[in-house]
Amino acid sequence: MKLSKKSLTVLSFTVxxxxxxxxxxxxxxxxxxxxxxxxxxxxxxxxxxxxxxxFTAEMLYTLKDNDQTLLQSSSINKTDTDNHVTEETEVTxxxxxxxxxxxSYYDTKQTITRNSSDNTYYVMERPADVNRKGPSExxxxxxxxxxxxxxxxxxxxxxxxxxxxxxxxxxDGGKVFTGSLxxxxxxxxxxxxxxxxxxxxxxxERDLPDIESDIxxxxxxxxAIENKAGYLENVTGEVxxxxxxxxxxxxDLNLNxxxxxxxxxxxxxxxxxxxNAKVEKxxxxxxxxSKYVGTYENDIVMxxxxxxxxxxxxxxVIASIEGSKVTGTYTETVNPGxxxxxxxxxxxxxxxxxxxxxxxxYTDAKGEQKYGMIHPGAAGKIYxxxxxxVSVSERSVFKSSSSIKPFFDGEFSRVFE
Amino acid sequence: MAGFxxxxxxxxxxxLKKKKIMAAxxxxxxxxxxxxxxxxxxxxxxxxxxxxxxxxxxxxxxxxAYTILPLFAVFVAIDMFNGExxxxxxxxxxxxxxxxxxxxxxxVLNLALFIVGNLLFIMVLSLLAGFIFNPSSAxxxxxxxxxxxxxxxxxxxxxxxxxxxxxxxxxxxGLAVFFLSxxxxxxxxxLGIVFSSYSSFFITSMFDWYTLWISxxxxxxxxxxxxLIMSGCGIMLxxxxxxxxxxxxx
Numbered sequence: 001m002k003l004s005k006k007s008l009t010v011l012s013f014t015v016x017x018x019x020x021x022x023x024x025x026x027x028x029x030x031x032x033x034x035x036x037x038x039x040x041x042x043x044x045x046x047x048x049x050x051x052x053x054x055f056t057a058e059m060l061y062t063l064k065d066n067d068q069t070l071l072q073s074s075s076i077n078k079t080d081t082d083n084h085v086t087e088e089t090e091v092t093x094x095x096x097x098x099x100x101x102x103x104s105y106y107d108t109k110q111t112i113t114r115n116s117s118d119n120t121y122y123v124m125e126r127p128a129d130v131n132r133k134g135p136s137e138x139x140x141x142x143x144x145x146x147x148x149x150x151x152x153x154x155x156x157x158x159x160x161x162x163x164x165x166x167x168x169x170x171x172d173g174g175k176v177f178t179g180s181l182x183x184x185x186x187x188x189x190x191x192x193x194x195x196x197x198x199x200x201x202x203x204x205e206r207d208l209p210d211i212e213s214d215i216x217x218x219x220x221x222x223x224a225i226e227n228k229a230g231y232l233e234n235v236t237g238e239v240x241x242x243x244x245x246x247x248x249x250x251x252d253l254n255l256n257x258x259x260x261x262x263x264x265x266x267x268x269x270x271x272x273x274x275x276n277a278k279v280e281k282x283x284x285x286x287x288x289x290s291k292y293v294g295t296y297e298n299d300i301v302m303x304x305x306x307x308x309x310x311x312x313x314x315x316x317v318i319a320s321i322e323g324s325k326v327t328g329t330y331t332e333t334v335n336p337g338x339x340x341x342x343x344x345x346x347x348x349x350x351x352x353x354x355x356x357x358x359x360x361x362y363t364d365a366k367g368e369q370k371y372g373m374i375h376p377g378a379a380g381k382i383y384x385x386x387x388x389x390v391s392v393s394e395r396s397v398f399k400s401s402s403s404i405k406p407f408f409d410g411e412f413s414r415v416f417e
Numbered sequence: 418m419a420g421f422x423x424x425x426x427x428x429x430x431x432x433l434k435k436k437k438i439m440a441a442x443x444x445x446x447x448x449x450x451x452x453x454x455x456x457x458x459x460x461x462x463x464x465x466x467x468x469x470x471x472x473x474x475x476x477x478x479x480x481x482a483y484t485i486l487p488l489f490a491v492f493v494a495i496d497m498f499n500g501e502x503x504x505x506x507x508x509x510x511x512x513x514x515x516x517x518x519x520x521x522x523x524x525v526l527n528l529a530l531f532i533v534g535n536l537l538f539i540m541v542l543s544l545l546a547g548f549i550f551n552p553s554s555a556x557x558x559x560x561x562x563x564x565x566x567x568x569x570x571x572x573x574x575x576x577x578x579x580x581x582x583x584x585x586x587x588x589x590x591g592l593a594v595f596f597l598s599x600x601x602x603x604x605x606x607x608l609g610i611v612f613s614s615y616s617s618f619f620i621t622s623m624f625d626w627y628t629l630w631i632s633x634x635x636x637x638x639x640x641x642x643x644x645l646i647m648s649g650c651g652i653m654l655x656x657x658x659x660x661x662x663x664x665x666x667x
Contacts, residue, residue: 011658019649027617027642035614114620156610163639164632188476195465213464243466 034158037177037224038151039301044231044261045140054080054267058260064359065209066252070095078267084108084267105272112272120278165222174227179376181220198241198253209251211243218242218252235259287378288354290321296382296412300334302341311338316384316412318374324354325373330362330384341371342406346386359388380414420515427510428497432527435496441489441535448485449542452477453550473547474540474563475631481539482570482624483606486532490578491598493531498582498662499591502570512521521662525582525655532574540567566627572647573623577602579654580620586661617646 003011005247008146010184048055063071090102101116114133141147155162165179186194195215218240225234243280287357300312312334329349334342344365352360359371364387375383386405432438456473459465510520543565554566580601586592605619620637629640 009656009660013653013660016649016652016654016656019645020653021649023642023649024615024617027639027646028615030642031614032639033636131463138545152427152611155613161628162613163629163636164634178634182633183472185628185632187479188472196463199464211464214466215464216461218467243464331440386492 006331032162033167033177033179034162035166036175037165040175040177040224040226040230040232042142045142047231049140050081053082053265054078054263054269055261055265056263056267058258060258061247061255062254062256062257064252064254066250068095069093076261078269080269081265083269087269103272105269107271112274114272120280121272121274122280123274125281156352157190170225170227172228174225177222177224177226179220179222183216184220186217195241195243199243209253210245211241211251211253213244215241215243233261234388254404270280287373288321288326292376292382293318293321295415296384296410297415298384298409300332300342300407302338302407304341307388309338311341311407313334314408314412315384316374318382324356326354326360327349327351347406362386377411380416382412383410384412385410420513421519421523424510424513424515424520427513428523428527429530430491432497432531435493437489437492437496438531441485444485444536445481445509445535446542447639448481449477449539449546450541452480453546458551472559473550475545475566477543478566478570478627479625482574483621485539486535486570486574487577487602489535490528490532490574491581491595491602494528494578494581495585495591495594495598497528498585498596499589502589502665503591517663518659521659525579525658528578528582529571531576532571533577536567536571540564562631565630569627569630570624573620573626575645576620576651576654577624579582579651579658583654583658583661585650586658586665618641618652620622620650623647 010366025399050264056076058074058076060074061072062069071092071094071107073090073092075088078087080086086105088102088104088351091099092102093099099116103114105112109125113122113124114120142151162179162265163183165177168176168178170176194217197356199211199215203346209404217286220239222237223235224232227233235258237257239253239255242250243253244250253358294317296316298314298316299310302309302311312332315330317329317331318326320326331347332345334345346365348362348364350360350362359373362370362372364370370386371388373388375385377383385406456471456476501510511517515523540563544560581594581598584597584601585591588597602621605621609616609619609622623643623646626640627644629636629643655666
């Protein structure tokens with residue numbers, strides 16, 4: 001049978017169209033390994049936020065330079081979302097083989113930290129009236145503001161590399177995501193940006209070799225294992241960067257990261273027993289405690305006719321510190337004959353609660369409302385900052401350099417009588 | 418197929434006489450040169466080795482595959498169909514003892530040859546530049562990867578050129594076809610990014626599919642799907658293009 005030209009055209013068009021549409025749909029439905037990994041990560045984050053009750057996250061990272069370990073750090077982070085308790089143990093080993101162990105424990109009432117260097121437990125009580133987030137509340141990074149936009153940008157940057165993530169069936173019914181990129185596959189732009197960033201970073205660190213030329217990303221390898229329950233329980237990643245130092249010696253810097261999620265639902269956190277241990281209480285407010293009650297002075301010194309002249313003094317009286325409540329007064333006296341050099345004398349009393357705000361408000365000599373802060377300084381000294389700017393929305397404080405008081409350095413010394 | 422051979426030779430000669438070939442060659446040389454200058458500057462200025470000698474041609478390819486190559490494929494395709502209709506030379510070709518199918522396939526084959534030629538030219542140039550400027554990191558595997566990458570880039574670009582062929586047979590004005598092609602190109606790229614999970618519907622997202630082949634772990638299923646998508650799309654476009662070419666009144 002000979003097909004007519006028209007039917008041949010129609011037939012071949014249909015075959016082509018069917019092939020194209022069906023495969024493209026299949027491709028879209030199957031998605032890439034990257035998409036699978038992304039949804040798996042989202043799922044894990046969502047589960048960690050509430051459904052896991054308790055879990056242990058182990059993280060180990062190793063930085064090597066041509067097989068010589070420069071830095072190794074392992075941390076075990078236990079979290080109990082039901083009881084709002086977290087515990088963190090971190091062991092760091094540097095290139096010389098010195099190890100440093102850090103331990104911290106957080107619950108709703110207190111924070112306990114210990115450092116291997118002095119074997120003391122530092123205990124910080126959490127004031128009950130502070131309305132802040134519990135220590136063990138894991139915040140889902142995919143739900144943060146702007147996360148969706150960031151995701152789109154990352155997707156676009158990843159581009160065709162999406163397909164270098166492969167999915168395989170795991171042994172226990174889960175999934176195994178693997179991916180590796182060799183030198184040729186790392187896009188030139190990504191390579192340039194990463195290498196430049198790392199070069200800048202290396203320049204600042206003293207312990208790391210100074211790599212100067214021929215820097216490039218040699219290899220990127222990653223693996224993630226999703227278990228039956230649908231969360232990632234084991235993630236490993238490795239990046240190798242190659243370059244030459246001043247003497248032309250080749251260095252391969254290798255960073256290896258392993259993250260494991262274990263003991264889900266069965267993590268138990270035991271509060272450290274402090275009965276026989278060396279304990280030091282730490283005050284919540286940067287060490288600002290009742291020992292700071294007293295009078296502090298600061299001389300007003302002026303540079304006049306090539307000489308330093310004391311024209312008066314400032315006095316801060318901290319009347320009381322009870323818990324987080326601080327009260328006191330501030331006065332300025334100017335010696336006779338210098339009134340014209342120092343016309344605006346401030347005098348006010350202040351009272352504020354450190355747990356609510358690190359700053360107090362006062363009214364200055366011109367009748368304007370201003371903010372001030374007190375910081376503990378060296379023994380017997382305080383820093384009394386005046387005229388600071390407060391940005392209420394960001395809860396951050398910064399000094400305004402343009403309107404510092406004349407002849408003012410802010411350092412007040414204790415007056416002992 | 419004596420008629421087809423004659424038609425093919427005819428088209429090939431016409432293509433070679435075009436100034437566009439020169440322009441494509443010059444722009445390709447420029448792209449390679451600018452790329453090499455940029456790489457060398459960054460290497461000496463910042464101490465970063467963005468590409469080794471075997472990676473330089475691939476870096477050039479990522480750039481060229483999205484710019485010069487599709488652009489000139491569009492030019493050549495428009496010239497072959499709209500240009501000849503406009504200058505009334507199409508009649509002469511069709512008066513010869515060869516079927517319309519023969520003429521159409523001869524033209525499309527020449528378009529394919531142009532893309533291959535352009536790719537080959539850029540590959541040789543960039544390989545040379547890579548060896549001259551970064552001789553330290555050359556390897557046989559690297560060169561093989563380059564050859565494979567350039568060879569594979571032909572397919573998606575050719576399928577995209579078939580879209581242009583179809584457009585130039587549907588629409589009369591060459592200029593309109595040109596702008597429409599550019600719009601399609603930009604639109605496909607944009608949609609491929611926005612609806613990234615449906616990117617396999619847009620042929621432009623496969624311009625860098627060679628990365629799948631040269632990766633450490635080859636994703637065979639993905640490659641098979643892409644081959645099927647490209648061939649399906651190619652057959653469909655070729656047939657539709659031919660249908661309109663056949664129907665056209667000259």
